[in-house]
Amino acid sequence: MKVFWLYAHPESRSLNGALxxxxxxxxxxxxxxxxxxxxxxxxxxxxxxADDYGHDRxxxxxxxxxxxEAYETGRLAPDVVAEQEKIDWADAVIVQFPxxxxxxxxxxxGWFDRVFVKGFGYGVxxxxxxxxxxxxxxxxxxxxxxxxxxxxxxxSLGPRGINGSLESVLYPLQHGTFWYTGxxxxxxxxxxxxxxxxxxxxAEAAARLRDRLDTLATTPPLAYRTQNGGDYDEDLxxxxxxxxxxxxxxxxxxx
Amino acid sequence: MKVFWLYAHPESRSLNGALxxxxxxxxxxxxxxxxxxxxxxxxxxxxxxADDYGHDRxxxxxxxxxxxEAYETGRLAPDVVAEQEKIDWADAVIVQFPxxxxxxxxxxxGWFDRVFVKGFGYGVxxxxxxxxxxxxxxxxxxxxxxxxxxxxxxxSLGPRGINGSLESVLYPLQHGTFWYTGxxxxxxxxxxxxxxxxxxxxAEAAARLRDRLDTLATTPPLAYRTQNGGDYDEDLxxxxxxxxxxxxxxxxxxx
Numbered sequence: 001m002k003v004f005w006l007y008a009h010p011e012s013r014s015l016n017g018a019l020x021x022x023x024x025x026x027x028x029x030x031x032x033x034x035x036x037x038x039x040x041x042x043x044x045x046x047x048x049x050a051d052d053y054g055h056d057r058x059x060x061x062x063x064x065x066x067x068x069e070a071y072e073t074g075r076l077a078p079d080v081v082a083e084q085e086k087i088d089w090a091d092a093v094i095v096q097f098p099x100x101x102x103x104x105x106x107x108x109x110g111w112f113d114r115v116f117v118k119g120f121g122y123g124v125x126x127x128x129x130x131x132x133x134x135x136x137x138x139x140x141x142x143x144x145x146x147x148x149x150x151x152x153x154x155x156s157l158g159p160r161g162i163n164g165s166l167e168s169v170l171y172p173l174q175h176g177t178f179w180y181t182g183x184x185x186x187x188x189x190x191x192x193x194x195x196x197x198x199x200x201x202x203a204e205a206a207a208r209l210r211d212r213l214d215t216l217a218t219t220p221p222l223a224y225r226t227q228n229g230g231d232y233d234e235d236l237x238x239x240x241x242x243x244x245x246x247x248x249x250x251x252x253x254x255x
Numbered sequence: 256m257k258v259f260w261l262y263a264h265p266e267s268r269s270l271n272g273a274l275x276x277x278x279x280x281x282x283x284x285x286x287x288x289x290x291x292x293x294x295x296x297x298x299x300x301x302x303x304x305a306d307d308y309g310h311d312r313x314x315x316x317x318x319x320x321x322x323x324e325a326y327e328t329g330r331l332a333p334d335v336v337a338e339q340e341k342i343d344w345a346d347a348v349i350v351q352f353p354x355x356x357x358x359x360x361x362x363x364x365g366w367f368d369r370v371f372v373k374g375f376g377y378g379v380x381x382x383x384x385x386x387x388x389x390x391x392x393x394x395x396x397x398x399x400x401x402x403x404x405x406x407x408x409x410x411s412l413g414p415r416g417i418n419g420s421l422e423s424v425l426y427p428l429q430h431g432t433f434w435y436t437g438x439x440x441x442x443x444x445x446x447x448x449x450x451x452x453x454x455x456x457x458a459e460a461a462a463r464l465r466d467r468l469d470t471l472a473t474t475p476p477l478a479y480r481t482q483n484g485g486d487y488d489e490d491l492x493x494x495x496x497x498x499x500x501x502x503x504x505x506x507x508x509x510x
Contacts, residue, residue, distance in 0.1 A: 010303060010304055010305065010316055010318065011315060011316040011317075011318075013315040014315070014316075040302075040304075046301060046302065046361035046362075046365070047295075047301065047360075047361060047362050048265060048355075048360065048361070048362075049265055049295075050265065050266075060266060060268040060269070061265060061266040061269075062266075063265065063266075064406075064450065100303075100368050101364075101367050101368065101371065101376075101427065101428075101431060101432050102426070102427030102428075102431035102432070103358060103359075103364060103427050104358075104364070105302075105303065105364075105365075105368060106301035106302060106303070106361040106362070106364040106365025106368050107301075107302050107361070107365070109356075109358060109359070109360075109361040109364045109365075110301070110360075110361025110362070110364075110365075112356050113355050113356065113360060113361050116356065121356075134417060151319075153490065153491075155490035155491065155492050156490060156491040156492070158492060159502040160492050160493040160501075160502060160506065161490075161491055161492050161493075162389060162480075162482065162487055162491040162492070162493070162507065163431060163491070164423075164426050164427070164430070164431065164504055164507075165502065168419075168423050168426060168504060169426075169427060169431075171357070171419050171423060171424075172356065172357030172358050172419070172424060173356075173357075175419070176356060176357035176418060176419065176424075177356050177357070195319065225417075227417065232417055235408065235410035235411060235416075236408075236410065236411040236416060236417040236418070237410050237411065237413060237415050237416050237417070238415040238416075238417070246415075246503070247414040247415060247420065247503040247505070248501070248502040248503040248504075249419055249423060249503075250502070251415065252417065252419075
């Protein structure tokens with residue numbers, strides 16, 4: 001497989017840095033091709049701006065329109081185009097980060113803000129004019145997996161944990177971004193209590209990571225419902241007979 | 256009241272820009288003091304880095320430890336200190352942004368990453384050595400309110416909407432950040448279908464905003480449960496008899 005490893009951590013001599021190196025070694029030893037975007041090392045600019053689109057600043061900026069025009073006419077900023085090419089090249093994408101304030105570090109959030117422009121990540125039309133999203137889109141057929149560390153202990157990120165379940169914390173990325181663009185989403189790999197990892201705990205986390213990478217092509221993805229599979233009404237609200245009376249986010253999976 | 260308006264949008268001639276101006280006018284006309292951080296206009300740097308802490312790059316960076324030391328010894332980057340002072344000054348904080356990929360624009364996410372350092376936003380100890388968070392903390396007594404625009408139509412951000420409920424989309428910010436640091440959280444103000452707002456719809460949104468600002472001091476906050484109120488077990492999991500069998504995020508509110 002061709003695997004794109006998207007990584008955001010400010011310190012290479014960290015738990016995250018060690019897991020990234022372990023993961024890349026594992027993939028290469030198994031014969032996979034790997035490309036890496038180490039956003040801190042690249043000094044990635046995460047801020048969406050008129051310059052991304054060669055936009056005349058005297059004119060009002062409509063981000064969606066300007067990004068689509070720049071994408072379709074080949075005028076997107078070169079650093080954005082380079083990242084789109086890595087996604088297009090890949091069969092699978094690993095996104096690795098430490099959880100900061102229950103989200104991605106800004107440098108990584110801004111990777112999606114800048115790279116997934118209209119026409120590439122959203123606003124993609126099918127031959128019949130329908131908007132392709134949530135299981136359909138330019139990136140359908142690819143696999144995505146989140147690898148993350150968190151300071152919190154695991155129960156507090158469980159179904160009734162105070163921090164919200166890991167499924168809910170990752171829903172904007174896994175469902176609202178990967179699945180939105182058509183990618184299949186594998187269950188995430190969480191390393192909890194990441195500030196207090198002993199050598200034995202590191203060895204266990206590394207083994208879990210190797211196992212997940214060994215099965216990257218075969219692990220069943222999360223069974224998110226498709227937009228057009230008959231499970232949602234025309235307002236994109238889940239039909240009442242499916243997971244009746246529930247409002248947790250797992251209702252958007254078939255199992 | 257003293258109101259701090261934290262704002263992130265790349266174009267001042269936008270729906271967001273108009274709503275921000277309307278909001279500030281409304282507050283000032285009512286006699287409130289207002290300070291504004293317009294992150295794009297300030298060219299805010301959203302990337303956490305060793306430089307924030309005057310950290311020696313030859314030494315391994317532990318973000319939590321380095322940020323706490325820099326905070327306690329007055330060596331934090333001046334732009335970070337200036338934002339902390341605005342928060343400390345304020346009685347209420349308005350955070351306004353367009354929803355991008357079901358989260359904050361990176362420039363705003365990185366405001367929290369950089370400003371809410373250990374000792375200021377987390378890792379705050381009470382006199383008895385207990386960690387203060389979720390309803391307790393340095394920022395207790397302040398009010399926070401989110402004002403956001405979204406491309407999506409409102410039902411798709413409802414309780415069973417495909418995009419996840421607005422409550423779940425905002426949980427990392429409203430509960431995991433504001434409430435975590437001790438702030439009281441007012442219900443958010445959403446302007447949906449923001450790409451297609453008619454003059455009449457704009458007038459209606461502006462009226463809703465003015466109304467919310469007129470009642471900023473009196474609107475009842477979301478009734479989030481406190482960490483130490485007896486609702487969670489020692490692993491910070493909600494006790495089984497409270498909202499039994501449910502796993503949606505509203506279980507973390509008392510009503």
